[in-house]
Amino acid sequence: MTGTETTTRGGAGEAPPRPPALSPSRAADFRRCPLLYRLRAVDRLPEAPSRAQVRGTLVHAVLERLFALGPAERTPGAAHALLGPCWDALAADPAVAALFDGPADPGFAVWLDSAAALLDTYFALEDPSAVTATAVETRVEVELPGSGGAAVPLRGILDRLDDGPDGLRVVDYKTGATPGEGYESGVLFQLKFYALAVLLARGRVPDELRLLYLSDGTALTYRPDAGELHRFGRLLDAVWAAIRRAAPAGDFPPRTGPACRHCDHRDRCPAWGGTPPPYPGWPGEAA
Template identity: 55%
Template sequence: MADVVGEILSSTDSGNGVDDEGPRRTRRPALSPSRASDFKQCPLLYRFRAVDRLPEKPTRAQIRGTVVHAVLEKLFALPAVRRVPDEARALLEPAWQELLASRPELSGLFDDAEDADTELREWLASATRLLDHYFGLEDPRRLEPEACELLVEAELASGVLLRGYIDRLDVAPTGEIRVVDYKTGTAPREIGEAKALFQMKFYALVLWRTRGVVPRQLRLMYLADRQSLAYTPDEGELRRFERTLEAMWDAILRAGRTGDFRPNPSRLCDWCDHKAFCPAFGGTPPEYPGWPDPLGLGVETVLDRAD
């Protein structure tokens, strides 16, 4: 692995990439939970998203999840006494307008609707219901998170760099850590649950390696059906997961050198935007562009973190 790493890695910055010595330096490529999950599901999907960066049309459900996440982040920025349902509802429309201002192309989200205004109102109402469901799962007035939308990063002893965003990090006065992730869909069946736990173990590993503490609880909150799933990892499990990620990164680098990212057909293909380019469905991938600018490899978009 080291020889391949040497070909594609450059110096690492911290935070915003600017230091006192000079201009911005390129960040080393990192593995994020979303891209790791992509490669685990289908190496060709990883290529399409991380290397080719093929466009994907966001769905209304994804954008709704992004807006709900933004509202919950803003809610915890308020004084505890104001973290009530009415305040959350009042934050919804501004959060949508803020996202729309940053991504004007989302204004076409309802262009295909017969009555766009009515469907937009119904869509915002569905987001309101998700926020109401959140208050049925916990009382945010009783919580003081250490951070929301927290960027975490850790370099493993092998040199693999992990990077991701945590929806919410709770730290007890005794030092115990809880990782909370909001899901705006329903509680998943076997495949979806495994994918969600993969993501949470990723966060747990990063926190363990940076803070020296194994999170006491990984909590998934499914707002659509008001369900909450909790999981308690241990050191042995995280060590095994660490080896899994190291082997995965090694495989990604080998594929990156040759362009040999193979499809792995499954039931999840029904939801893939790129079937037209997939050999498993008679398509032809674009010409391999070569290993990309490392800056983008570990990046997660807001849509990745939406549900």
């Protein structure tokens, strides 16, 4: 389940935007800064992609296509051969293409080589020919029974779901470095979210969740139990209840912290002298 999410609005004549839901990314946004959550999930303001983000998307796309091949065909050479076609598909987005001055850009070759290196690390972590993948890059949408009878909508994308002799396993690819000391809680939050979503979707606690960090070749595993996941569900219920209390009046205040240095919306933040756009109201409800 990848944390990458788009924040674009539909154009004229398109279906209205779907109501927000909780994902690991959006839940983390709200807990870190309610205004950031609003700008991403409610206003859906676009954010320019970075080279690192697009590299992650590229690697995920290659691995998705790799698992569409037969087990014996899932080789490093096949993965490298998929880089070009997957990049061409991504570069159809002008915002992605604008990251480089065309294929002749010297930085493009270095960047593409770094994506190939991530794929090589993937093959060092596991043998895809021995994997029984039943779902790849699959959207999961479930409802968590919340307090007072209100359901908590959960959404996410499973990078891969394996269901074989070793049990039910959720696998997530990370193209960044393994989090350092002090950031483990964010990883555990994400893992529990994945496990709970699978439990609600399949009625079964996954036997294992595995994070594969392709930057430094680290694999992290987590084996959940039902009681732990139900307690975590109460935390998500509390987060969603706080969001819904803030929604009618748009009461999403900023909360400053170290992440402000890299925030795409700092110029709209009152904490930094900016002004947010007019609150559009909660999608699907009167403002």
